[in-house]
Amino acid sequence: MKRRRKHVVLYIVNTFLALLYLSPLIWMTVSAFKPENRIFSDMSSGLMAFLPRNTTLDNFETVFLRSNMLKYIRNSIFYVSILVCFSMVVNSMFGYALAKFEFKGKNLLLSLILALLVLPLESILLSLFFVVNRLHWIDSYLALVVPFIVKCFDVYLFRQFFLDIPDELVEAASIDGASPFRTFIQVVVPISKPVFATVFILDYVAYWSDFMWPLLVITDSNKRTVQLGIQAFFTEPPIYYGPVMAALTIASVPMIVLFLFLQKYYVQGISTSGIKG
Amino acid sequence: MRMRKTSHYAYFFVLPGVILLLMFLISSAVLAMGFSFMDFNLLRPGDATFCGLDNYTRLFQDKSFLKALKNTLYFAAVVVPYQVSLAFALALLVKTNLKGIGLFRSAYFSPLVTSMSVVAILWTFIYNPNPTQGLLNALLTKAGLPTSAFLRSADTAMNSIIFMSGWHSAGYQMMILLAGLQAISEELYEAASIDGANAIQKFFYITIPGIKNVLIFVLMITTINAMKLFTQPYVMTSGGPKESTMTLTYFIYQQGFQFRNMGYASSVSVIFFILVVGISIVIKKLTKAR
Secondary structure (H helix, E strand, C coil), rough: HHHHHHHHHHHHHHHHHHHHHHHHHHHHHHCCCHHHHHHHHHHHCCCHHHHCCCCCCCCHHHHHHHHHHHHHHHHHHHHHHHHHHHHHHHHHHHHHHHHHCCCCCCHHHCCCCHHCCCCCCHHHHHHHHHHHHHCCCCCCCHHHHEEEECCHHHHHHHHHHCCCCCHHHHHHHCCCCHHHHHHHHHHHHHCHHHHHHHHHHHHHHHHHHHCCHHHHCCCHHHHHHHHHHHHHHHHHHCCCCHHHHHHHHHHHHHHHHHHHHHHHCCCCCCEEEHHCC | CCCCCHHHHHHHHHHHHHHHHHHHHHHHHHHHHCCHHHHHECCHHHCCECCCCCCHHHHHCCCHHHHHHEEEEEHHHHHHHHHHHHHHHHHHHHCCCCCCCCHHHHHHHHHCCCCHHHHHHHHHCCCCCCCCCHHHHHHEEEEEEHHHHHHCCCHHHHHHHHHHHHHHHHHHHHHHHHHHHHCCCCHHHHHHHHHCCCCCHHHHHHHHHHHHHHHHHHHHHHHHHHCCHHHHHHHHCCCCCCCCCHHHHHHHHHHHHCCCHHHHHHHHHHHHHHHHHHHHHHHHHHHHHH
């Protein structure tokens, strides 16, 4: 009985709090579907601001007329996907070598990776800009992709995962005559899907949300990422509430879709980081 | 030992990663160090000269830099306890495995799925000081409460950013703490109940000790992330009003990118790096001491 009452209280508190927590996002989505004057008149009547009324798609039409939002979304999907794919290949190989091979310099590399884990990227972005500028990569997706392919945290995650794979499994494959590359691709990778999924979604979200670096290296309005695109839309007059809310809503859709499929791995990724750290 | 036979293959596995590390991360870190001792403007790269510690001595007389340093530390000092305790409270609320509890977890997590620049723009509208245009002031007026200038006043701008940042990111820490809470054995709580312990005693004698290490880890990553504050002031306030939301990374951006002062901005980068690494070491040390 007592436990039951506790559960009812939990439901009530959570429902109230979750609605409060979501209210800014509800206001954003609802306002995206409202005419401009409705947004303002509902605001002064309290709760009405969070309810859909006089639903219209005009704001979305304005977004597509006034900006290239779909193109920016495509740009982001394009560069983030390429970056994350290369990143998984390079970092998994790196992590595998550190987990399963003995070679000269291994300990040095391992300490280097661990040391670079604490290096905040923000402290080297300017000199990285200098390097990328020298390579004439400004306004090229190369600048967004190549410098970030290797990521020490991913190497570390892969290594930790591969350490737990029994040596016998790897040895059995090599006795059968498979080269280390074939062993890696045909034996190790297929049983390591969870760590790949975790790295994929952690990095995808991180690069998708990245703001500072694209701001430095992308000036061509055709190559804007989503984040730069909504920022430009938000600062270029005339500024109306409805269209901005519609643009924000559109920009959020790809991540919501990704989360519907891979949320489990994202949560696993961040929660194991705590247990291990 | 076992793998010795195939050891030369290892170099092929690490080669792409090592080349990229050297080309970008390590070379940039070395360059940042080097530039910080140079008088070097990107617009006049030919005139770069070595200037010793000049950039550093200039920094500590630069009012804008000191302001940025103070603001960044203030942001971290306030947002970390606020965000972590919010996350902890939420984790406790969604800990019990009830039917549909996943919905609540997703709700607290959802601001994180929309990126920081999206919510920063959204909150700029919510914080609009005009009670007929800003949602928050409209609701405050309706409830008969005093309104605020929020982002438009030097007194309230940083706190407004703090309030919104904690709301956006607490879901992340909540998930880590939730995993920590679920790792505490249920039997401990049952045994305590049999011994007649009340909820508060259970919290302080079982929950807190059980989650201490995870909590310290969470404090560390939250602090480090807080030090990097950039997107919110860039989008919401441009560092203003009166530099009240100027942060270290924003200062680096302004000096290096807008004024092209590569040398001067690099010295700020070095200070920023030392600060972040210093904080992580101190927190790590504190963990071990206990």
